[in-house]
Amino acid sequence: xxxxxxxxxxxxxxxxxxxxxxxxxxxxxxxxxxxxxxxxxxxxxxxxxxxxxxxxxxxxxxxxxxxxxxxxxxxxxxxxxxxxxxxxxxxxxxxxxxxxxxxxxxxxxxxxxxxxxxxxxxxxxxxxxxxxxxxxxxxxxxxxxxxxxxxxxxxxxxxxxxxxxxxxxxxxxxxxxxxxxxxxxxxxxxxxxxxxxxxxxxxxxxxxxxxxxxxxxxxxxxxxxxxxxxxxxxxxxxxxxxxxxxxxxxxxxxxxxxxxxxxxxxxxxxxxxxxxxxxxxxxxxxxxxxxxxxxxxxxxxxxxxxxxxxxxxxxxxxxxxxxxxxxxxxxxxxxxxxxxxxxxxxxxxxxxxxxxxxxxxxxxxxxxxxxxxxxxxxxxxxxxxxxxxxxxxxxxxxxxx
Amino acid sequence: xxxxxxxxxxxxxxxxxxxxxxxxxxxxxxxxxxxxxxxxxxxxxxxxxxxxxxxxxxxxxxxxxxxxxxxxxxxxxxxxxxxxxxxxxxxxxxxxxxxxxxxxx
Numbered sequence: 001x002x003x004x005x006x007x008x009x010x011x012x013x014x015x016x017x018x019x020x021x022x023x024x025x026x027x028x029x030x031x032x033x034x035x036x037x038x039x040x041x042x043x044x045x046x047x048x049x050x051x052x053x054x055x056x057x058x059x060x061x062x063x064x065x066x067x068x069x070x071x072x073x074x075x076x077x078x079x080x081x082x083x084x085x086x087x088x089x090x091x092x093x094x095x096x097x098x099x100x101x102x103x104x105x106x107x108x109x110x111x112x113x114x115x116x117x118x119x120x121x122x123x124x125x126x127x128x129x130x131x132x133x134x135x136x137x138x139x140x141x142x143x144x145x146x147x148x149x150x151x152x153x154x155x156x157x158x159x160x161x162x163x164x165x166x167x168x169x170x171x172x173x174x175x176x177x178x179x180x181x182x183x184x185x186x187x188x189x190x191x192x193x194x195x196x197x198x199x200x201x202x203x204x205x206x207x208x209x210x211x212x213x214x215x216x217x218x219x220x221x222x223x224x225x226x227x228x229x230x231x232x233x234x235x236x237x238x239x240x241x242x243x244x245x246x247x248x249x250x251x252x253x254x255x256x257x258x259x260x261x262x263x264x265x266x267x268x269x270x271x272x273x274x275x276x277x278x279x280x281x282x283x284x285x286x287x288x289x290x291x292x293x294x295x296x297x298x299x300x301x302x303x304x305x306x307x308x309x310x311x312x313x314x315x316x317x318x319x320x321x322x323x324x325x326x327x328x329x330x331x332x333x334x335x336x337x338x339x340x341x342x343x344x345x346x347x348x349x350x351x352x353x354x355x356x357x358x359x360x361x362x363x364x365x366x367x368x369x370x371x372x373x374x375x376x377x378x379x380x381x382x383x384x385x386x387x388x389x390x391x392x393x394x395x396x397x398x399x400x401x
Numbered sequence: 402x403x404x405x406x407x408x409x410x411x412x413x414x415x416x417x418x419x420x421x422x423x424x425x426x427x428x429x430x431x432x433x434x435x436x437x438x439x440x441x442x443x444x445x446x447x448x449x450x451x452x453x454x455x456x457x458x459x460x461x462x463x464x465x466x467x468x469x470x471x472x473x474x475x476x477x478x479x480x481x482x483x484x485x486x487x488x489x490x491x492x493x494x495x496x497x498x499x500x501x502x503x504x505x506x
Contacts, residue, residue: 044427053456054432083452088426141472144460185451188481218427253479 026270027383031395033134033146034295038062045217047074052143056080056182057219061148067291067308069341069348070123071151073212078219079128079149079233081192081254084183086239089223096163096207096224100177100245103168110223113209117158117166122204123345124229125152125312126236129259129281133387135378138271140387147289147394152312152346155227157208161201164245174198175246178226181239190253194226194235197249204229204344207240229344230315232281234259255280261384268382283314286375287391288321288349288367297398299355307334307353309394310346311367317343319372323351324364328377328393331366355400366393434459441495444488452482458500465504469496 039051043059050060059078065071095107127150134144143149164176176196184191196205208227209216216222221238228235234254261267262275269275288311299305311318317339322331334351355361368374378392434455436442449458461472470493476482477489484492 039432041430041432043430051432051456052460053454054429055454057429058456085429087429139462139464139468141461141468141475143457144462184480186481186483189452190479190481257479 026272027268028137029135029378029381029383029390029392030137031135031378031392032132032390033144034063034396036060036146043078043219045074046076046078046219049075049077050146050148052145055083056085058143059219060145061151063147063289063294064291065148065151066289066310066346067348069310069337069346070153070212073153073214073217073220076126076151076153076211076217076220077128077149079143080182080219080238082182082184082189084185086181089239091223094223096240097242098163098167098245099242101170101173101247102164102245103170104166106163106167108163110209113158113207113224117162119156120159120203120206121154121156122206122227122229123152123154123341124204124227125150125284125344125346126227126233127151127284127287127312129232129234129388130386132390132392135381135390135392136383136387140383140385142387149233150289152310152341153211154213154341155206155208156210156213157206157224157227159203160205160207160226160243161203163207163243164198164201167245169198169245172247173245175249176201177242177244177246177250178237178240179242179244180221180225180237181241192237192254193252194237195249195252195255196228196235200228230283230313232259232284234281258386259388260386261388266382267389268384271383271385274385281386281388284312285389285391286313286316286318286367286369286373287311288365288375288394290363290365290394290396293363293396293398295396295398297396298401299361299398301358301400302354302356305353305355307351307363307365308348309365310348311336311365312344312346313367313369313373315344316373317370318347318367319370320368321347321349321351322366322368323353324366325353325361327362328364334365358400360397361400362395362397364393364395432456437499439495439499441491441498444491445495448482448484448488448492449476452476452480458496461500463500463502464496465502465506466493466497467506469493469500472496 036050052058061077098106131149226237260278262269263277263279290309292308321334334349337348436455
């Protein structure tokens with residue numbers, strides 16, 4: 001880790017020096033925007049959430065929800081890319097089509113999906129790669145999310161591997177192209193397709209029709225979506241209609257141009273000089289969010305306060321969450337939940353303390369995963385033009401009264 | 402007896418597994434984002450609104466002319482929006498006029 005940190009710093013300083021720019025011009029990072037106003041308008045099956053757009057719908061979960069291991073369906077964030085989302089699905093006629101390099105093409109109805117295959121469940125975090133993008137300065141293009149473009153649910157469905165086995169994969173097949181139902185306004189606009197290598201399909205990759213014991217909410221991809229635990233949400237295709245098995249990888253806009261980070265050690269670059277080589281964002285890094293208290297909350301002097309939040313990573317699992325009340329000088333272990341939801345889910349944490357001094361108090365939370373990777377300070381996160389993969393130590397400022 | 406029958410029927414309906422919480426067409430609400438009026442707005446409306454709400458514009462905050470030009474070009478190059486050269490310029494000027502930060506770069 002230390003060595004890696006050194007190279008991160010070295011690479012950025014070098015970049016800035018070569019360009020003759022200051023650090024500020026090289027791009028800086030701070031805490032994401034917090035406490036944006038919750039809309040007074042509710043979307044279908046949702047409570048009112050932080051609303052960035054109605055078409056396509058972009059809804060963010062407020063911080064206060066991140067004290068629970070499972071995010072309620074009606075508070076789960078929403079992100080679509082195209083203006084045209086089918087507003088009606090005939091569940092009797094809907095099929096998932098499997099074609100391409102298969103021995104037998106399949107059209108699987110929802111009934112068949114639920115009855116003809118082994119049903120499995122996985123608890124997993126779904127997070128947009130651009131979650132917390134508002135932390136980046138200068139502004140990285142894209143939705144300026146706070147920290148709530150994420151959620152964790154218990155997903156139920158069928159292993160994608162089982163479905164492909166039923167179809168029978170032909171020799172030479174290597175890739176899968178998974179397509180959802182959202183449509184652009186123009187034919188020429190690239191479709192939202194995710195390509196997966198067949199080797200990526202472990203037993204946890206499922207086509208899910210249920211979320212936290214209910215049908216998927218419409219805006220979260222009803223009736224079925226791809227679940228790839230540990231991986232950013234651009235890969236979790238919603239409203240899946242078609243899966244094509246191919247032998248070649250096709251360069252696609254969303255995977256190869258939009259959702260990418262610089263392909264270097266620090267995954268960083270300067271606003272002035274984009275790193276020429278990029279790679280798709282993929283496995284999530286270690287992160288935690290304080291759900292309670294929120295910024296601006298008032299805590300009473302010498303009364304028992306409990307900090308609560310959630311921590312997760314790309315599947316290695318959370319080892320520890322630490323809390324600092326002195327600006328990061330000293331850190332103390334928070335209590336983690338049992339972890340029974342598995343390594344892809346949120347670990348909730350709690351930390352009790354008695355505020356001992358009147359006035360402003362900064363509460364910081366830092367997660368460390370089982371590989372020893374830990375969250376950096378916000379200011380140590382390196383800038384990238386897409387504003388992806390922010391995982392800075394979360395800080396909330398409260399007032400002790 | 403009649404009452405019993407009615408109760409039974411109600412119970413049956415309640416117990417029928419619902420295929421979906423949403424059985425009809427969903428209605429996504431319309432949100433009137435407070436977009437600024439001004440020269441070029443008609444062109445912005447005609448081009449940008451085809452694919453996304455004004456929420457996308459407002460959410461970016463105040464930005465440089467270069468930033469806005471980059472955004473419009475992204476729509477043309479990557480999303481294949483059929484924006485003419487003339488409209489491109491009008492849109493960038495509008496965005497910079499109303500959502501600019503005073504910096505060219």
